[in-house]
Amino acid sequence: MNGKNIFATRWGIIGVGACIGILAPLLQKLGNPGNMGICVACFERDIAGGLGLHRAAVVQYIRPEIIGFVLGALIAAYLFKEYRPRAGSAPIVRFVLGVFAMIGALVFLGCPWRAVLRLAGGDGNAILGLLGLTFGIWIGTLFLKNGYNLGRSQTTHTTAGWMLPLIMLGFLVLMLIFPQIEGQDKHGVLWYSLKGPGSMHAPLLLSLTVGLGIGFLAQRSRFCTMGAIRDAVLFGQTHLLSGFLALLVFAFLTNLVLSQFKMGFAGQPVAHTQHIWNFAGMALSGLAFALAGGCPGRQLFLAGEGDGDAAVFVMGMIVGAGISHNFGLASSPEGVGTYGIPAVVVGLLVCLFIGFTMRRKSA
């Protein structure tokens, strides 16, 4: 607690971004889907599928990376005495924001992490997504400037902060009890994909190890993709942005080395070319992340260090994935889902409602 945290320095955050930028394309090389070495939204969607919360057959797998993110952050928080169980800052609002963040992300087909990984893999559609993300976050900063906030959290029982880490540990135990069986789409309580992105994954132990490592580093460095853009827009601060850009540059270089770079708009892996909805989907996500105070990765790391409100946001995202696929809101390589467009509109209206009404003058 007393020494200087080197990961929170400029070079620290750049190093962490570079690390993620190298590891994500490597995970792709080792089996993860195209331009999806790591995608927090997609992987939480796969977890929802693995649990049967939705039944989209191509996206069902309990992703060990997500488990690792939370547990890695928990380990770092305990080692450096930063574990602080806290909760009570408008949890239901955070849940709703999580739901719509996921709905928006699945219209674009990726979270901010995957947006840069897609760009680093040559997918031009990611440019629209990143522009949309920036636009959504910019709207969020306008609310922040006008006093928007979700209120204070309270210190709570240690156990409360353990809830999401324990849920993740439970997922891991389920995977060990009911591992994937070749050619079967179900083992015990878990669902698995036989084809599509859900069937593509790096070996469990490797995914988990990388997840733990990134969770540890991200907790120390406070790596946040939404915060990167928000701080630049709101304060002119480029601290977090330098980490985000390092991720982009190093992922690009790693893709070049691994021959995974393919430039273009059409035929990109797990992507569609409907520019307006790539933009709007990520705008919705960006606004929801800004209102909730963190990108989907950061919410996992916060949950790992005891933030129960971030944990509620994560649960909102997992439930949101179920809703997205059950309601036909999620996009596919063919384009946006049947009800994807109205869902984005409703999501933006809900976020604007929250932004306009949850204001408190700082006394």
Add this chain to the structure above:
Amino acid sequence: MAATVDARGLSCPQPVIMTLDEIKKGQDKEIIILVDTDTSKENVSRAAESQGFAVHNVTPEGEGYRITITKG
């Protein structure tokens, strides 16, 4: 008398916004900020330094920290 900003329990980026608001008022050469996470401690310190303030003192207080910043 130094101004005090109580940012305990508030999530990112509220502590920084509140600190910058207080700095913008320009009334005090010394500002005390109360935060309850290490992330907020780092963010507030970084923001203060970018505004020409020096982080004079950081002491643990309760579940968090008391940060004293002074105009250099």
